[in-house]
Structures are given as C-alpha cells and as structure tokens.
Amino acid sequence: MTNAIEQSRAFGAPGNAKTPGCAEWRQTRFFDRFPLLAEDLASGFVLRAKSDGNAAGNRWLADVTRQLIAGPWNVTHDDEALVEHAKAQARAIEKRQSEIGAQLRDDPTATEADVVRQTLWFALKRAEEHHIRPDFPRRMPKSSQLARLSCSLWWRRNLRRLSSRRIEQVQRDIGRVHRRAGIYCSSVTVKRRSEQKARNNALxxxxxxxxxxxxxxxxxxxxxxxxxxxxxxxxxxxxxxRDTEAEARRLGHAGLFYTLTCPSRFHPVRSKSCSRNPAYDGATPRDAQGYITALWARIRAQLAREELGMYGLRVVEPHHDGTPHWHMLIWADADNVERINEIMRDYALADSPDEPGAQRNRLKVVAIDPAKGSAAGYVAKYISKNINGQQYMAADQYGHAMESSAPRIEAWAAVWGIRQFQFVGLPSVTVWREVRRITEQQAQQLAAWEEATRPGQRVREFVRKLRTACNAGAWDQFLRLMGGPMTPRNMQPAKPWNVHKCNSEGEGFSRVTGEETVIAKGRYGEQMQVTFGVLIKGAEYLTRFYSWEMRRKTRAGAYDFSQKGSYGGSEASDPWTCVNNCTGPDFEARQLTPKRLSPQEEALQAKRYQEWQASTEYRAEIELAQQEHEEVQIALAELNQPAPPPSAWASMPEYHPI
Incomplete structure (x- = not known):
C-alpha cells in the first residue's frame, strides 16, 4: 500500500525541464519543510483533492502550514533546536541592551530607565515576531518584563508552549483527533508529552x-x-x-449535576461520523475553554445579583475531538433550584439556540437522588478519568480502555493549559493543607510557637479543633469551622499567611551600589513571597518547620576515585595496580599499549555514546550545568561593574536641625 505522499503525486500538472511540477512544488514547499508532519499533511491534501480538486488541496496545505511557522521559528523542529533558538533570542536582546546603553552613555539626560524602555520595545517586537504575546500584569515593572524577555528559560518555556499547541491544532485540522483516530489528542502530542515528562523526571x-x-x-x-x-x-x-456532600445533606441542600457544552462551531468533526464539520470556525480547545469560562462568569454574576448561592465542584474534560465541556456537581438551597436551572438554561442557550441539537445538548441537568446513590459516587468516574484512570471505571464512554485514554486526557490538559478541577463556594484548601502539616510530630514546635507568640485562649482552642479536624481527614468538620459553604473568604476565620522572603546570608548585598536589601528577589528582580503558615483570627501560626536548600545530586561513579570502593562498593573492589611497596614496575615485561578495537566494537561504542548523549539524564545535567554557568556569568558581570559615580548630593553638607 502506497503512503499518502506517493498518493499525492497523482494530483496536479506535471513539470518540465524549466518548471517543476505540482507534485515537486508540494514536496519542496510543504513535505520537505515539515518532515514531522509530512505524512499527515499529505493525507489531508489527498482527502481534499479528491473531493474539491487539486487547487483546493493546495490552498488547504498553504492555510494549515501557515500555523507551523512562527516568524523565524519552525514549530516542528526538535527540542534541541528549540533550546538553541531560545538562547539565541535571549543573547540578541542582551546584545541590543548593551548597544543602546553605549549609545546613550554620552547623553547627560539619559537614564537607566531609557535603556530599559528602548530595549523592552525591541524585545517585545521580537516576541511578537514569534507570535508570542507576553501576558505581563499591568503593574509589573518594565525592568522585570525585560528580565524575562532576556532569559533563555523564558523563551524556552514559551516556544515549547507555542510549538506544542500549534502542532496539536494542525493535527485537529488534519483530522487526526477523534474517536476513530487519536482520541482526545493526537499521538504526536502524546509522544511529545511523554518526552517532556521524561525530561522533568530526569531533572x-x-x-x-x-x-x-x-x-x-x-x-x-x-x-x-x-x-x-x-x-x-x-x-x-x-x-x-464526599464530606461536602455529607455537610450538604446535614443542611438539607439539594444536589444537581450539570453538563455545559460549546456550540457546534467549536467542534472540528461531527460526533458520530467523525467527518469534517462545515460549521467549524477553526477554534482551539483553549478558545472553547475561554467561551465556557465567560459563560459561567455571567451565570454566577446573575446568581449573585439575585442572591442565589451555590457551591460544589466543576470538572473539565474533552470530547473525543478535543473540545472541552464542563461537568458540575452543585449543591444549593432546595427552594432555589428551579430558578437556578432557569438562569443556567437561559445563558447556555443565548448563543445560537436554534442550531441542531442545541436544546438537547447545550445544558443537561440531573437531580442527585440519594436513594439511587451518592453524588460522590456519581462524579467518581469523572475524577478517575481525568487523573490517571485508576479505580472506578475500566473504559471511557467511547469504549477505549482507561489505561490508554487517561494519559491522552492528561496530555490534552497539559498542552492546552486547562485546569481540570476547581471547587466553588468552599473554604481555601491551602489552609486545610497547611494545618495538616502540624501533625503530632510537630506538637513540641507548636507549643514552643504558642509560648513565644502568646495567642489568646480562644484562638488556641480554635486551632486545636482545626488541627483535630484536618489531621483526622474530616473535611466536613473543617468546612463547618471555616463558617460553612458559601462563606466569603474575608469572613473565614483562617487564611494563608504569606510574607516576603528575607535574604539569607549575604544574598541581598549588591557589589555595585554597596546596599543590602532585606527582601529577597527572584530571577527577574521581583520580590519573592512565600507561605509560612496560616493566619487564624489574626494570629500567625507557623506550619513550615523545615528550611530547604537545593543542590545538584551528588553521585559516585566509576570515575570518582575519591569514593571508597568506587569499582564495586566494597573494600575488596578498591582500585589496584601491578605496583606495590616491595617491587618496582616491570615495564619491560608489561607493554602498556592500548588495545586496538575491532570495527564492530568501535561501532558499538559509538552507538552507546550517541544513546548516552540523547538520554534524558544527559540533557538534564547539561541544562543544570548551563543554568549554573549563566548564574556565574551574571555574578561575575555584577562583580566587575565599576562603582557608580558619586551623586551630586554627596558634596552637599549635611543639615542638622538645631
């Protein structure tokens, strides 16, 4: 059976000595340029050329491959090329900053802020050329923005995100993502995600x-x-x-299960036939997620205006074609259920309500009947399906085994940056997790902390109850102690205790200005904020009793002769030679000539060396070494900078009031 590229050669006009044929033009323009997706692109072309003609197939190729080029970057290149391209962008911005600084050095009115502003304009333009739109907060200092754009790690993260999403969207356009092909996401993305997780694990x-x-x-x-x-x-x-449901039953609240879906234009293929959907407008799963998020925000705003409270959990999962939909397990006052359903339906059908299937599929409502089972049991399969596929279910709704479906769903959520689980109207889970750090093993440290800070007796008693509930895994009791469901955050008795991180020994000293800062700053010059514990009714409680220092893992290898027994791990296997204290080396008897390897042995050694270079462990060590090298270069540059000229105010006499 011929492959798709060979089949595509049958379409179009033949070439001659002066002009290449249509098949040669496609080969050069598309298939050779994007070898990772060449077969898929050819398959898509053949499908369209058969139905709409050669010209339509060529136009489709041009439209699809336009997504694979982001300015000077080809998103189908491998990760090694991506890392080098990221370094090149960071170096170019640093070089431009030095050039601008040299140009403005003789200008007495120029300031460092002028250098930062002009360099930032250049850096943002370079990012835009790569189709990267930095989503910096409005209040972020320009210096911090420039620090990010001058960092190769920032470029690496953004290029990886851009490349993975562009490739996956092209796979959806080609028709490689549906129940009869790669369900939920393409096989290319699953492979790339597996490689990414291997790199992360090695690191x-x-x-x-x-x-x-x-x-x-x-x-x-x-x-x-x-x-x-x-x-x-x-x-x-x-x-x-489970415990939220127990508390809802105690309060007499009704349970509801909602399913929200997107209009037809967000789906690239039809549900049953998996054929192309003519209504599809090219939207990505991230666009669809944004649509439902905005819809949910309007629903909650209307509920707030009518003072109708609800609480529960929402789960995001993909249709077979990768388009997200929401499942929501909600509890509310039984008297408000009818009105809540009306509001949900009105907003869900506000967009294209007359399209086929809208009334039936856009919003589904199921009332939870305790007599038929618990709400936790109803939603358990959705939780399992979207984490690792273990327990509760053996196959998804399309009949695919969860061992294969769960990794695809995880890859789908990772590539599109979609948060799968979110609770609504419930207390901060950060407080729950922080209090659970104070186990019985930390009882002595807790007593010493209370002795030093002297909180009130009521606070101590509340902390005892909170610890008891959290360490017993009683979320319903914790929920009650925090004020119950739908309690606003500013009225809850406990919240995370976040403070600015202080400098450790000498880290805040600047050799340029001679100043020492108290607050630690991160890689991009911003003040670092960390969680130390919880604030309980205004009293600070420390929950993090360990301070950690990161370092590269020390490993003893065959090359490390300082380690005892490095050849086998015991005294008997220590290195030995033919020389001892009684006799000298007999170089006449021993000819110390290297062994000449056979061609087979040389080929085997070369293969092993290449496999070692391609391994994730080697890549992780190289990245760590590169990061350390960059940090050393920054420190040396800071050390070698000349001291700033004295300020004009230095010559002014000090004023001492009488």
Whole structure:
C-alpha cells in the first residue's frame, strides 16, 4: 500500500525541464519543510483533492502550514533546536541592551530607565515576531518584563508552549483527533508529552533538597509524597467531595449535576461520523475553554445579583475531538433550584439556540437522588478519568480502555493549559493543607510557637479543633469551622499567611551600589513571597518547620576515585595496580599499549555514546550545568561593574536641625 505522499503525486500538472511540477512544488514547499508532519499533511491534501480538486488541496496545505511557522521559528523542529533558538533570542536582546546603553552613555539626560524602555520595545517586537504575546500584569515593572524577555528559560518555556499547541491544532485540522483516530489528542502530542515528562523526571532525580537536619531527598522522592502523585490527588478530591456532600445533606441542600457544552462551531468533526464539520470556525480547545469560562462568569454574576448561592465542584474534560465541556456537581438551597436551572438554561442557550441539537445538548441537568446513590459516587468516574484512570471505571464512554485514554486526557490538559478541577463556594484548601502539616510530630514546635507568640485562649482552642479536624481527614468538620459553604473568604476565620522572603546570608548585598536589601528577589528582580503558615483570627501560626536548600545530586561513579570502593562498593573492589611497596614496575615485561578495537566494537561504542548523549539524564545535567554557568556569568558581570559615580548630593553638607 502506497503512503499518502506517493498518493499525492497523482494530483496536479506535471513539470518540465524549466518548471517543476505540482507534485515537486508540494514536496519542496510543504513535505520537505515539515518532515514531522509530512505524512499527515499529505493525507489531508489527498482527502481534499479528491473531493474539491487539486487547487483546493493546495490552498488547504498553504492555510494549515501557515500555523507551523512562527516568524523565524519552525514549530516542528526538535527540542534541541528549540533550546538553541531560545538562547539565541535571549543573547540578541542582551546584545541590543548593551548597544543602546553605549549609545546613550554620552547623553547627560539619559537614564537607566531609557535603556530599559528602548530595549523592552525591541524585545517585545521580537516576541511578537514569534507570535508570542507576553501576558505581563499591568503593574509589573518594565525592568522585570525585560528580565524575562532576556532569559533563555523564558523563551524556552514559551516556544515549547507555542510549538506544542500549534502542532496539536494542525493535527485537529488534519483530522487526526477523534474517536476513530487519536482520541482526545493526537499521538504526536502524546509522544511529545511523554518526552517532556521524561525530561522533568530526569531533572527531579538530578536535584536534591537538604534541610537543616541534614536530611537529603531528591525532588522526585518529595514529589511522590505530595499532590504531584495522582493517587494522592485523587484521594484528596474524593475526600472533599464526599464530606461536602455529607455537610450538604446535614443542611438539607439539594444536589444537581450539570453538563455545559460549546456550540457546534467549536467542534472540528461531527460526533458520530467523525467527518469534517462545515460549521467549524477553526477554534482551539483553549478558545472553547475561554467561551465556557465567560459563560459561567455571567451565570454566577446573575446568581449573585439575585442572591442565589451555590457551591460544589466543576470538572473539565474533552470530547473525543478535543473540545472541552464542563461537568458540575452543585449543591444549593432546595427552594432555589428551579430558578437556578432557569438562569443556567437561559445563558447556555443565548448563543445560537436554534442550531441542531442545541436544546438537547447545550445544558443537561440531573437531580442527585440519594436513594439511587451518592453524588460522590456519581462524579467518581469523572475524577478517575481525568487523573490517571485508576479505580472506578475500566473504559471511557467511547469504549477505549482507561489505561490508554487517561494519559491522552492528561496530555490534552497539559498542552492546552486547562485546569481540570476547581471547587466553588468552599473554604481555601491551602489552609486545610497547611494545618495538616502540624501533625503530632510537630506538637513540641507548636507549643514552643504558642509560648513565644502568646495567642489568646480562644484562638488556641480554635486551632486545636482545626488541627483535630484536618489531621483526622474530616473535611466536613473543617468546612463547618471555616463558617460553612458559601462563606466569603474575608469572613473565614483562617487564611494563608504569606510574607516576603528575607535574604539569607549575604544574598541581598549588591557589589555595585554597596546596599543590602532585606527582601529577597527572584530571577527577574521581583520580590519573592512565600507561605509560612496560616493566619487564624489574626494570629500567625507557623506550619513550615523545615528550611530547604537545593543542590545538584551528588553521585559516585566509576570515575570518582575519591569514593571508597568506587569499582564495586566494597573494600575488596578498591582500585589496584601491578605496583606495590616491595617491587618496582616491570615495564619491560608489561607493554602498556592500548588495545586496538575491532570495527564492530568501535561501532558499538559509538552507538552507546550517541544513546548516552540523547538520554534524558544527559540533557538534564547539561541544562543544570548551563543554568549554573549563566548564574556565574551574571555574578561575575555584577562583580566587575565599576562603582557608580558619586551623586551630586554627596558634596552637599549635611543639615542638622538645631
């Protein structure tokens, strides 16, 4: 069976000695230029050329591949090329900043702010050429914006995000994302996500954290203890849902299950036939998520105007074609349910209500009947499906096994930056997690803290109740102590205690100005804010009793002769030679000539060396070394900068009031 590229050669006019044929033009213009997607592009062309003609197929190729070029960057290039391109952009901006600084050096009216402003304009223009639109907060200083745009890591993150989303959207346009092909997301994206997770895991394994007690753990080990572990994340979600339902039953509130979907124009293919949807307008899953988010915001605003409260959970998951839809498990006062349903339906059908299937699919409402089962049990399958596919269900609604579907859903959410789970109208889960840090093992530190800060007796008693509920995993009791569902955040008795991070030993000293700053600053010059604990009725409670320092993991290898037993791990396997204290080396008897390898052995060694260079562990070590090198260069540049000229005010005599 011929491949799609060979099939595409049958379409179009043949060439001659002077003019290339249509097939040669397509090969050069599209297939050779984008080898990663060449077969998929050819398949899409053949499909359209058969139905609409050769010219229509060529126009489709031109329109689709336009998304694969972002200024000077080809999004189908591999990650190694991406890293180098990111470094080049950062160097170009740094070079331009130096040139502008040199040009304005002789201008007595010019200031450092002028250099920053002109360089920032250049940097933003370069980002725009790459189709990157930095979403900086309005109040962010220009110096911090420029610091980001001058950082290769910032460029690397944004180029990776841009490339993965452009490639996935092209896969959707080609028709590679639906139930009969790559369900939820394309196989290309699943592979790229797998490679990204391998890089991340290698980096976590290469870095270790050590606390003040000398305990050292790799970041991979620590991440397995937290919510990065999907089993822990699923367990916490199910606990919060189950106990929220218990509290709702105690209050007599009614449970409702809503499903919100997008209009037809957001779907690239039809639901049943998986054929092209003529109403599709090219929207991405992120556009669809923005549409439902704005719709939900209007619904909540109307509910607030009518003082109709609700609380619960929303879950975002993809249709088979990658278009998101929402499932919401909501509780509300039983007397308000009818009006809430009316508002939801009015807003859900405000957009194109007459299109086929809108009345039936745009909004679905199911009343939770406790006699038939719990709400937690109803939503459990959605939680499992969108985390790791473990427990509760063996296959999705399309009949695909969860072992294969769950990784595709995770890759879909990662590539499009979609938050899958969010609670509404409930207390801060950060407070819950921070209080759970104060276990019985920290009872002594807690007593010492209270002795030093002396909170009131009522506060101490409330903290005891809060600790008891959190450490027992009783979310319903915690919910009650925090004021109950729908309590505004500013009226809840506890909230996270966030403060600016202070400089550790000498980190805030500037060799240029001679000043020492108290507040620590991050990589981009902004003040760092960290969570220290919780504020409970105005009293500060420390929950983080460990201070951590990050360093590269120290490993003993065969090359490390300072480690005892480095050849095998025991005294018997220590390095040895033919020389001892009684006899000298017999160089006449031993000819120390290197062994000549056979061609097969040389080829095997070269193969192993190439595999080592391509491994994720090697890439992680190279990235860490590069980051350390950049930090050293920044420190050296700061050290070698000349001292600033004295201010004009330095020559003025001091004024001492009498």
């Amino acid at each position: 976590l394994e290469a870095v270790e954290a050590i606390n003040q007690h000398g305990q050292a753990y790799t970041l991979a080990e620590l991440s397995e203890l937290g919510l990065a572990n999907p089993d822990h994340r699923r367990a916490e979600l199910m606990l919060r849902i």
